[in-house]
Amino acid sequence: MVDEDLEVVAVAVIKKNNRLTGMLASAGCALLSGLPTQAQAAELDLWDFDTATLIYAEGDGRVSALEPVISATRNFDSETKLNLKLAIDTLTGASPNGATPSDQAQTFARPSGKGRYTISEGEQPLDDTFKDGRGAFSATWSAPINRDWAYTAGGYLSSEHDYQSLGANGSVSRYLNQKNTTLTFGMNLSSDTLNPEGGLPVGLNRVPTFGSTAFSTDFDNSRDGSSDNKQVVDIILGLTQVIDRKTLVQFNYSLSASSGYLNDPYKIVSVIDDASGANYGGHYQLAGNNLYLYEKRPDSRLKQALFWQGKRQLNNGDILDLSYRFMFDDWGINSHTLDLRYRWNLGQHYLEPQLRWYSQSAADFYQRYVTASEYPALDDVSADYRLGDLDTYTIGLRYGYHLREGKELYTRVSFYQETNTGQSGIGKLSRQELYPDNTAVMMTVGYRF
Amino acid sequence: MQRTIILSTLLFSMLLAGCSNLGVKPWERDILAKQEMQLISDPVEAGLDDHIYFSKEATSGGRGFGGGGCGCN
Numbered sequence: 025m026v027d028e029d030l031e032v033v034a035v036a037v038i039k040k041n042n043r044l045t046g047m048l049a050s051a052g053c054a055l056l057s058g059l060p061t062q063a064q065a066a067e068l069d070l071w072d073f074d075t076a077t078l079i080y081a082e083g084d085g086r087v088s089a090l091e092p093v094i095s096a097t098r099n100f101d102s103e104t105k106l107n108l109k110l111a112i113d114t115l116t117g118a119s120p121n122g123a124t125p126s127d128q129a130q131t132f133a134r135p136s137g138k139g140r141y142t143i144s145e146g147e148q149p150l151d152d153t154f155k156d157g158r159g160a161f162s163a164t165w166s167a168p169i170n171r172d173w174a175y176t177a178g179g180y181l182s183s184e185h186d187y188q189s190l191g192a193n194g195s196v197s198r199y200l201n202q203k204n205t206t207l208t209f210g211m212n213l214s215s216d217t218l219n220p221e222g223g224l225p226v227g228l229n230r231v232p233t234f235g236s237t238a239f240s241t242d243f244d245n246s247r248d249g250s251s252d253n254k255q256v257v258d259i260i261l262g263l264t265q266v267i268d269r270k271t272l273v274q275f276n277y278s279l280s281a282s283s284g285y286l287n288d289p290y291k292i293v294s295v296i297d298d299a300s301g302a303n304y305g306g307h308y309q310l311a312g313n314n315l316y317l318y319e320k321r322p323d324s325r326l327k328q329a330l331f332w333q334g335k336r337q338l339n340n341g342d343i344l345d346l347s348y349r350f351m352f353d354d355w356g357i358n359s360h361t362l363d364l365r366y367r368w369n370l371g372q373h374y375l376e377p378q379l380r381w382y383s384q385s386a387a388d389f390y391q392r393y394v395t396a397s398e399y400p401a402l403d404d405v406s407a408d409y410r411l412g413d414l415d416t417y418t419i420g421l422r423y424g425y426h427l428r429e430g431k432e433l434y435t436r437v438s439f440y441q442e443t444n445t446g447q448s449g450i451g452k453l454s455r456q457e458l459y460p461d462n463t464a465v466m467m468t469v470g471y472r473f
Numbered sequence: 474m475q476r477t478i479i480l481s482t483l484l485f486s487m488l489l490a491g492c493s494n495l496g497v498k499p500w501e502r503d504i505l506a507k508q509e510m511q512l513i514s515d516p517v518e519a520g521l522d523d524h525i526y527f528s529k530e531a532t533s534g535g536r537g538f539g540g541g542g543c544g545c546n
Contacts, residue, residue: 078521091524095517111520158543187544204496212538258538264512266496270504274512278534331535333512337504345514349535359532367509374509384531410531422518436518442529468521 072097072430076470083463087117087154103174104167111160118150122291122407123316124393124449125149125456126307130314133234135290136222137243140234148460151290158184172199176210189216195260208262216254220289223247227320228402231292233313246318252285270337278331283324291319293407296453298395305451308396317399319406321389327353343367356388357411372426378438380418387411392446392458409459413445420466432472440464513537 080089091113164178195210232242295315333347345365389404420438444459
């Protein structure tokens with residue numbers, strides 16, 4: 025299944041890449057055509073390009089993504105540069121809607137309210153109409169202020185059919201001890217707008233039942249306008265230290281405050297019958313139909329993270345890169361991330377095995393399902409598996425080939441495995457698979473010149 | 474509060490003083506100057522990774538501002 029997905033996506037990559045290359049080439053030609061030939065060559069020498077395409081495919085026909093990226097850097101001098109980056113991604117496939125599998129078939133309305141999808145008994149409720157495209161552009165200027173200080177300033181813009189993000193960031197660095205120590209302060213502000221398909225659902229409201237006589241009235245009543253906003257402020261304090269000729273380390277503290285509409289508008293929660301009887305552990309029914317609620321998260325989140333990275337070239341020329349991140353937030357999530365890379369230099373070629381382990385604890389309001397007796401008193405709830413107890417592993421291998429000075433062709437294949445755990449079901453629900461594993465294959469091909 | 478500030482300042486100065494014994498002379502930066510020895514040696518790959526992990530996990534950033542800017546379902 026994954027192979028087929030990869031094949032389909034690969035064909036699309038090639039088509040898309042041709043189009044993108046064509047677009048960029050014509051833009052580049054238009055810029056250069058005003059210059060005499062020698063000046064054109066000199067101008068091109070000042071640019072570094074970095075292009076890559078990622079293919080991402082989850083197992084069981086879940087999400088597939090294709091993301092070509094082009095990054096271009098204009099060097100004004102050794103420390104002054106402008107980086108421009110364009111990324112386009114296309115997503116298709118099926119995404120879990122949050123409901124639990126059941127011993128009965130379940131029918132859900134599409135998020136738009138137009139149409140429905142039915143999930144057979146015992147199957148994971150996946151919304152298979154998931155389709156999205158995204159374009160993201162960013163620009164970053166970096167330059168020295170004087171011998172001891174440097175700064176960066178940047179902005180970005182990202183757009184999907186139901187989500188837009190606009191951001192600005194900047195940082196100041198102070199060099200100490202002959203530039204062996206660097207202190208950095210950075211800040212990022214972003215303002216996002218959501219306009220979900222079918223309007224903005226009200227958290228904890230009942231999900232309208234498709235086909236019921238009151239569907240269109242219920243649907244309208246479950247919405248609160250068509251769009252809302254989210255603001256994010258990030259702050260980073262960093263210390264980078266050169267240890268010796270072959271070793272350097274970095275230590276960062278970061279803080280991220282989000283506020284506004286933080287729900288996922290497409291996620292719902294099942295209400296399970298906990299009254300003793302034949303339907304114990306089955307879906308709770310209200311007015312003859314299964315009851316599902318729209319998820320609701322708090323309207324603010326404060327995350328803090330400590331990050332450490334060390335990098336060292338060994339005596340045989342190989343490079344060891346290790347990093348660790350600890351994150352904690354006021355939603356009750358803690359996470360640990362460990363990333364290890366070993367770059368094995370083989371002359372013009374290199375091989376780089378990569379390992380990553382990530383583990384998070386669940387948010388306080390995460391519940392795989394809610395029971396009929398607890399649902400009327402809920403403040404916040406989400407059954408989004410990404411807020412639950414989660415462990416993920418990534419194992420990857422990158423291969424690179426240096427063609428000539430500064431030119432490199434590389435490819436990377438990684439396998440990603442997600443494992444969820446949590447409260448087990450009651451009664452009939454305990455026979456359902458509530459925490460299915462998810463796997464993904466990622467492949468990147470890139471060229472730097 | 475004041476004590477915390479004094480203590481942090483003291484600790485921070487000690488940390489920086491400790492750091493002043495470490496490091497290299499400007500002419501010993503040959504290895505550290507290489508692309509593969511940069512903390513983020515491939516920013517495009519790092520950006521793609523941030524985007525994936527932002528969409529699949531509850532944590533993002535730390536190394537930089539990383540991820541974000543998408544609905545990511």
